[in-house]
Amino acid sequence: MSDTLEAPVLVLNRHFEPVQLTTARRAFILLYGGSAQALDELGETYDFDLWRTLPVREDDDHIPIIGGALRVPRVVHLQRYDRTPRTTVRLTRRNLMFRDGFQCQYCAKRPALRDLNIDHVIPRSRGGADTWENLVTACRVCNLKKGWKLPDEAGMRLARRPFRPKWTMSAQILLGTRSRFKEWEPFLKAS
Numbered sequence: 001m002s003d004t005l006e007a008p009v010l011v012l013n014r015h016f017e018p019v020q021l022t023t024a025r026r027a028f029i030l031l032y033g034g035s036a037q038a039l040d041e042l043g044e045t046y047d048f049d050l051w052r053t054l055p056v057r058e059d060d061d062h063i064p065i066i067g068g069a070l071r072v073p074r075v076v077h078l079q080r081y082d083r084t085p086r087t088t089v090r091l092t093r094r095n096l097m098f099r100d101g102f103q104c105q106y107c108a109k110r111p112a113l114r115d116l117n118i119d120h121v122i123p124r125s126r127g128g129a130d131t132w133e134n135l136v137t138a139c140r141v142c143n144l145k146k147g148w149k150l151p152d153e154a155g156m157r158l159a160r161r162p163f164r165p166k167w168t169m170s171a172q173i174l175l176g177t178r179s180r181f182k183e184w185e186p187f188l189k190a191s
Contacts, residue, residue: 004061010075010184011036014082018187024061024072031076038073041183045077074183089165091132093118100137105159106151107142117143121151121162132164 009027011019022030030036037045046054054071056062061072089095096118103110105119119138122128125148136158138146146154
């Protein structure tokens with residue numbers, strides 16, 4: 001049952017915009033306390049007393065309770081929270097490659113992931129920093145060819161200028177979780 005209580009639940013603000021993922025345990029606390037309502041697969045809202053009466057379907061996660069089982073909601077809607085959190089995209093190898101579409105920014109090839117590197121446009125030996133605006137995805141061949149030179153000195157051009165991404169909360173949620181539920185789709189697509 002502890003695994004079931006750790007299942008991810010999508011949290012929506014008052015305007016039905018994705019805010020974060022939480023655990024089923026926290027979702028039940030919000031639901032029981034009246035701070036949130038659960039949404040079913042059709043988008044209907046339920047308070048705790050009504051949610052408790054819904055039957056558990058075959059593919060639902062559930063927890064046993066006296067007199068039956070309680071279905072784990074996949075989406076909860078906060079009643080009073082109306083802010084949308086600002087997303088700060090962390091500078092990581094995975095996020096850089098995601099930004100660049102897993103494509104070499106010099107030759108535009110898409111080699112296997114193991115053959116991709118992160119290249120400093122202005123090399124560190126010349127004062128280049130580890131920033132979104134100075135890092136790009138490069139294949140091994142192009143990275144070795146460029147070496148410690150600037151792209152112009154190596155006779156290479158960038159496919160596009162590197163930039164700091166501004167992903168939505170939906171993109172952050174999709175990048176941060178392995179499991180996705182069909183109940184999340186309408187809310188993640190809309191934002």
